[in-house]
Amino acid sequence: DTEVTQTPKHLVMGMTNKKSLKCEQHMGHRAMYWYKQKAKKPPELMFVYSYEKLSINESVPSRFSPECPNSSLLNLHLHALQPEDSALYLCASSQGLAEGGQYFGPGTRLTVT
Amino acid sequence: EDQVTQSPEALRLQEGESSSLNCSYTVSGLRGLFWYRQDPGKGPEFLFTLYSAGEEKEKERLKATLTKKESFLHITAPKPEDSATYLCAVQAHAGGTSYGKLTFGQGTILTVHP
Numbered sequence: 001d002t003e004v005t006q007t008p009k010h011l012v013m014g015m016t017n018k019k020s021l022k023c024e025q026h027m028g029h030r031a032m033y034w035y036k037q038k039a040k041k042p043p044e045l046m047f048v049y050s051y052e053k054l055s056i057n058e059s060v061p062s063r064f065s066p067e068c069p070n071s072s073l074l075n076l077h078l079h080a081l082q083p084e085d086s087a088l089y090l091c092a093s094s095q096g097l098a099e100g101g102q103y104f105g106p107g108t109r110l111t112v113t
Numbered sequence: 114e115d116q117v118t119q120s121p122e123a124l125r126l127q128e129g130e131s132s133s134l135n136c137s138y139t140v141s142g143l144r145g146l147f148w149y150r151q152d153p154g155k156g157p158e159f160l161f162t163l164y165s166a167g168e169e170k171e172k173e174r175l176k177a178t179l180t181k182k183e184s185f186l187h188i189t190a191p192k193p194e195d196s197a198t199y200l201c202a203v204q205a206h207a208g209g210t211s212y213g214k215l216t217f218g219q220g221t222i223l224t225v226h227p
Contacts, residue, residue, distance in 0.1 A: 004156075006156075031213060041219070042200055042202075042217035042218065042219060042220055043157065043200075043215075043217060045214055045215070048213055048214070050213070055213065056213065056214065088154070088156075090156050090157075092156075094213075097213030098144055098145075098204060098206070098213050100162070101145075101147055101159045101162045102147070102159070102215060103159055104149075104156035104157045104158070104159070105156050106155055106156045107154075107155065107156045109154065
């Protein structure tokens, strides 16, 4: 099973709201990733977790807060977002930081109003 | 800094008309080169990983090859359902703050007409 699931599929939130994106994988992968993708652009790395510890933070604004509760779950907490944060948010996982390919979930389409 | 350039930006083919997509890269020690397919509004779908020059991998109508400077994705007798954006990405060997990071190209938008 090479599936990464993400919820919700779509999210509309105001600039004062707090919401969370969720990601789950059951492939036994030890590395998990958050990406942001704008229209007609490639995915842009935000955060990397390895063995449930934050390994890479690509200088992402603090209004995005990642969390890895266990090896199968990855959350992205959102607070006080701006309209320019509207994008497709993708979760991915891989066997390890540099092991195997990264498998992506279907994404959450986020709209900030 | 690792760089990936894909060409062409867009490619229109007739059904059955074979062609190739190019991915040129510069990386400080290649650990792997990855090809993905992405349909509009969906996450990238993993296709291939290539690790060393001369390596080739095939899946249905797709064949990926790798040299020391570039990779090609050959599409043989494409069908309309092959229409998608094809992304290439590279990953450098361990070491430094970019460990595990994929560097993506801008993608090639492939349209196959019936």
